[in-house]
Amino acid sequence: MRAVAIGQAELKLFWRNRTALFNSLLMPLLLVPVLISVDANGVPLIAGLIGFSLLMAVYYNLVTTFVARREELVLKRLRVGELTDPEILFGASLPSLVVALGQMLLFSVVVAVVVGVPLPERPWFIVLGVLGGIASFTLLAAASSAFTRTVEMAQVTSLPVLMACFFGSGMMFPLDALPEPLAKALAYLPLTPVLDLLRAGWADGPVLRPLIVLAVWIGLGTYAVQRYFRWDPRR
Template sequence: MTWSAYAKGQFALSWKVFWRNRRSTFIGFLLPVLLNLVIAAPLRDKEIGGVNAAGYVAVGLLGLALVTSFVNLLGSVVSRREELVLKRLRGTECPPSAIFAGQLGAGGVVVLIQALVLGGVAVGWFGAPLPADPLLLLLVLAGGYLLFSVLAVALSGVTPSTESAPLVATPVLVLCMFGAGVFTPVAGLPDWLRQPAGALPLSPVVRGLRTAWFGREFGAETWTGGPLPELDLLHGWAAAGPSLLLVAAWLAAVAVLSRRLLRWEPRRG
């Protein structure tokens, strides 16, 4: 069998397991959509930084979808390790890269569907504009997804059991949800929290997604501030450059961690 055939098999298996597991379906797919309806919808008639506030939050929730995919992937990798699935696969001709490529590919398709749902609601119901730079949007989204996927693989190595996976994943989810500007601007946080919050792995992803969607440079906006200046495509890429570099730095760091921490066999016995 070829590498692509192995990856395709892992993709199909991960896809079926995801939709058959109610917990993973709720956390990995429905949670960002439900939060969008509950939190973003009441902001339809407000603005922040010169853009529709409901759309602003909806794009932030697109970033949060990457973290919920991280939660599911972490639990899945730990479960497969503890059930000896990874050990058996490693003993076959299936390349290790194909094992994770198929699993990450399935999660990536779920995130893409979420992006279409959240974006469709933002444009069709909230009145947000269409993305100003779809290419930049896809690049930031792909980079963010890869970052949190590799982070899940890395943290699986320090997660002792399937039951303890939520204890490892929840702090990451909560920190990113409330500290990375998903619901409210980071500039609105207390002074002593702004710099640490801006360095969280989701923060540059959310800033980059909003810049790509609305064509404005985000990061200093507040609920009471004026409109941010609009950017053309070239200046939009320049504004998103620091965010992309920070995402790349995080990705390089977690890639090194994943190589050192990943375990193919159960931690116990």
């Protein structure tokens, strides 16, 4: 597959990027004590770590990757060849996605063994949540890169999504603790339906609305990428 060749080249650059390595490999470990202090139960801890991987290893890393490759004219040169636009974007995303999936699997197994989490009763909802989250945050990263002039500016342009999802999606505290109107509004953030589906894998919970919200975000992300994504440098 032609996109895999791009992914292999990106993987070499990924391992040389200390910031990306820190965000992908070490930051989740620093988050564990915070999540344990909020809820020592294993299921919220696993859901929180997966959510954090989506935010940092997928969303933030890919915003910087798309901006860097655009400003270096890599995307423009690739687009001149036989590769399609989806192949280029998928190839550039591949290292971050592989690292994120490996990270999610490793942390889930470690937490399940250490804390004692039973096997999920409905694992298909976990798969849907992870795959849907990867798709939506990859698309959001591509869309965000259109409004990011430089790699350094990614810290600013990605901040609204990161902060809103980190503190408003039920990762740090349950949304039930908030006033009902606010909790209902926060249920439409892109990370909230992912966390709902992850929890639904272990216990009965709402799945129809999270699936619909996640599908809407994927649709909006696809439209935003088609409408706003920039292949030429912003100079």
